[in-house]
Amino acid sequence: MYQVFFRLFFRRMDPERAHRLAFGWIRLAARVPGLRALAFAVLAPRYPRLRTRALGLTMPGPFGLAAGFDKNATGIDGLAMLGFDHVEIGTVTGRAQPGNPTPRLFRLVPDRALINRMGFNNDGSAAVAARLAARRPAFRTTLGVNIGKTKAVPEQDAVADYVTSAERLAAHADYLVVNVSSPNTPGLRDLQATSALRPLLTAVREAADRAVPDRRVPLLVKIAPDLADEDVDAVADLALELGLDGIIATNTTIAREGLGLTAAPDLTGQTGGLSGAPLKDRSIEVLRRLYERVGDRITLVGVGGIEDAEDAWRRILAGASLVQGYSAFIYRGPLWMRAVHKGLAARLDASPYATLADAVGADTRKAAV
Numbered sequence: 252m253y254q255v256f257f258r259l260f261f262r263r264m265d266p267e268r269a270h271r272l273a274f275g276w277i278r279l280a281a282r283v284p285g286l287r288a289l290a291f292a293v294l295a296p297r298y299p300r301l302r303t304r305a306l307g308l309t310m311p312g313p314f315g316l317a318a319g320f321d322k323n324a325t326g327i328d329g330l331a332m333l334g335f336d337h338v339e340i341g342t343v344t345g346r347a348q349p350g351n352p353t354p355r356l357f358r359l360v361p362d363r364a365l366i367n368r369m370g371f372n373n374d375g376s377a378a379v380a381a382r383l384a385a386r387r388p389a390f391r392t393t394l395g396v397n398i399g400k401t402k403a404v405p406e407q408d409a410v411a412d413y414v415t416s417a418e419r420l421a422a423h424a425d426y427l428v429v430n431v432s433s434p435n436t437p438g439l440r441d442l443q444a445t446s447a448l449r450p451l452l453t454a455v456r457e458a459a460d461r462a463v464p465d466r467r468v469p470l471l472v473k474i475a476p477d478l479a480d481e482d483v484d485a486v487a488d489l490a491l492e493l494g495l496d497g498i499i500a501t502n503t504t505i506a507r508e509g510l511g512l513t514a515a516p517d518l519t520g521q522t523g524g525l526s527g528a529p530l531k532d533r534s535i536e537v538l539r540r541l542y543e544r545v546g547d548r549i550t551l552v553g554v555g556g557i558e559d560a561e562d563a564w565r566r567i568l569a570g571a572s573l574v575q576g577y578s579a580f581i582y583r584g585p586l587w588m589r590a591v592h593k594g595l596a597a598r599l600d601a602s603p604y605a606t607l608a609d610a611v612g613a614d615t616r617k618a619a620v
């Protein structure tokens with residue numbers, strides 16, 4: 252039904268406008284207590300065997316919403332209501348900024364993909380921190396907070412910009428993510444080089460500890476699928492060295508491989524990060540590589556091209572303790588999370604693994620022997 256609605260309605264609309272409208276409806280529904288409870292009961296059924304412990308946190312399942320959908324933390328309850336087991340807000344930057352000129356979001360429907368060059372449009376970490384401080388949650392949700400660099404801040408001051416956001420936001424975060432992998436902020440991805448990443452992650456770790464002395468806020472880094480394999484290994488080694496809690500793999504790609512179906516060059520030729528189905532293979536490859544290197548010493552979060560329960564399950568078998576999605580949510584709609592949970596529970600039941608945790612990395616371990 253959503254597919255029909257999408258074709259008739261959203262598809263004809265500017266993608267960013269459609270996003271704003273749909274997100275507005277989600278927020279509105281979450282404000283009506285009876286509707287909220289009903290939607291939650293229908294869309295977010297719990298499967299006790301999917302209960303997930305990762306990053307020292309307990310979640311009803313492994314499947315969350317990737318960063319970028321709720322950049323300003325305005326709709327966390329609505330997204331939890333739809334069945335996401337965790338919600339990652341952001342990317343939030345040190346200062347508020349408008350992002351790139353529109354149009355900056357493009358749908359490549361035949362390829363089940365998106366290209367975006369939003370450029371971290373957000374209210375800034377002071378406003379988002381104030382919003383989170385004032386929040387009275389309707390549902391207990393695991394909240395990830397993803398931070399990035401303000402565009403106007405010169406690269407040599409990047410660390411201070413991240414530190415400012417970490418200090419403001421860490422107290423509100425169940426986990427904190429340093430995003431160094433969006434392709435739409437010039438120079439950002441250069442921070443993935445270990446020479447830049449080491450001081451950045453060290454400073455953010457210290458800032459989080461300073462801001463929240465009574466709790467160790469888990470810290471993760473989110474990486475690009477475009478890293479060369481040796482650089483993926485280098486980030487993995489650095490994460491171990493620094494005692495990082497997790498790695499999120501991956502962000503969107505600047506590559507255009509796997510785009511075969513969308514005929515319109517005015518879409519495929521857009522600059523920005525490509526997400527959705529064409530990202531699947533490289534994302535899982537990076538995840539596997541990370542798992543081979545870090546095993547279960549670090550929590551791995553698999554994201555990029557997850558479209559259904561089978562994709563999520565494969566990501567878990569490859570080494571992900573948590574999985575996330577964004578693009579398929581646009582194409583599949585509000586029943587998507589329910590279907591993924593149902594399919595994951597069925598796959599776990601049919602598998603030789605007693606728990607989801609036992610399944611994590613099983614395929615990658617098998618391939619290694």
Ligand SMILES: Cc1cc2nc3c(=O)[nH]c(=O)nc-3n(C[C@H](O)[C@H](O)[C@H](O)COP(=O)(O)O)c2cc1C
Pocket residue numbers: 317318319320322341342356365367369371397430433473501502503526527528530554555556557575576577578579
């Ligand atoms: C419109 C859009 C905006 C995004 N914004 C962010 C962002 O602000 N920060 C971030 O870390 N990732 C951002 N992402 C990347 C997603 O979190 C995710 O890593 C990527 O889309 C791959 O997952 P998918 O194939 O399920 O969409 C964005 C993705 C899209 C499509």
